[in-house]
Amino acid sequence: MSSEHSLTLADYGWDEQRDNDFAEHAAQGLVPGRVVRAERGQCDVVTAAGLIRATVPPDSTGDQHVLCTGDWAALQPPTAQSAATITAILDRRSAVTRARVSGTSVGQLLAANVDIVAIVVSLADPLKQSRIERLLALAWESGGMPLVILTKADQCPDAHQKATEVADIAPGVNVLVTSATTGEGIDDVRAAITGTVVLLGRSGAGKSSLGNCLLGSDLLAINTVRDTDGKGRHTTAWRELVPLPGGGVLLDTPGLRGVGLHDVDDGLDQTFAEITDLAEHCRFTDCAHQTEPGCAVLAAIEDGDLPRRRLDSYHRLQRENAHAAARTDARLRAEAKRSAKEMGRLRKSINRSHPRKM
């Protein structure tokens, strides 16, 4: 009996509101589960009966359901004849999305239903403010609450000075100083975590080390999990979603190389909240804070109240975001051209292979 079986769905973040919302699915004999790892067409899901593997059929338009770690789903439970099947994805309360590295117009979902988006930054490396701002925009946009966790404090003589610098570019965001080596700040992180937390940061930032600290001795439970699909098979599954001993759930993403922005207008406004506030006092409501007369943002720079770098960074990220939006528009136009005939053919073939309404 592994410790896996003493866990309940509540340990994975299931709550009363979800339970209420699920009533209509439950009436159809479906069960809830949370995706701990998603692949194309298949995923590992934690249900009240343990971890199972489920298939993910195409949705009613023929597109693959885009499932992601952290999603809650309604499942048709497995039978002697067939594997479990995902029939619906429950409404996401939040979603972390980035532009795809390939530069296509569709965003890539990194994590779903996260309450805290923790940006992990190593103090052993020089601070890259714009990188933090970029991740903050992504975090704000997700609908989760951003948090900055500075790691490797033991490698940095002026860790708290650095924390102040980071706090200056992260209005409204809690900034914590930690070390996985000395244990500094780990309790602060525990105290700051509610619900599901995702760690975002570049490779080597110290995410795994931090995760290990938070997990304590339960870490080994990550890799060995019993497959309970009723067929008695035992498999080893790599999971990206793990309950923390003191409460909360850790969502582990693979190290991020490039993080392109995708549709983050609001996220940028929250990241640069002091600029957004100043902008309300510009003479023109559509002021771009470039050369306009009566610009309150430029006046603040002039007065030394706002660093020039902050505005430059804001403009740069806005431009990048606008480019991503233009790509999306181009894709939507191209999709609209797809012939009705093609769509009809697609639908027929789906109805044949999946007679049940999704």
Ligand SMILES: Nc1nc2c(ncn2[C@@H]2O[C@H](COP(=O)(O)OP(=O)(O)OP(=O)(O)O)[C@@H](O)[C@H]2O)c(=O)[nH]1
């Ligand atoms: N001195 C010191 N080193 C640390 C600390 N945390 C992590 N490291 C080291 O930094 C390196 C990278 O740490 P990881 O935890 O693997 O980083 P990561 O962000 O998970 O990296 P990816 O898995 O590649 O995304 C390892 O050599 C760790 O031992 C710390 O608090 N202090």
Ligand SMILES: [Zn+2]
């Ligand atoms: Zn202005």
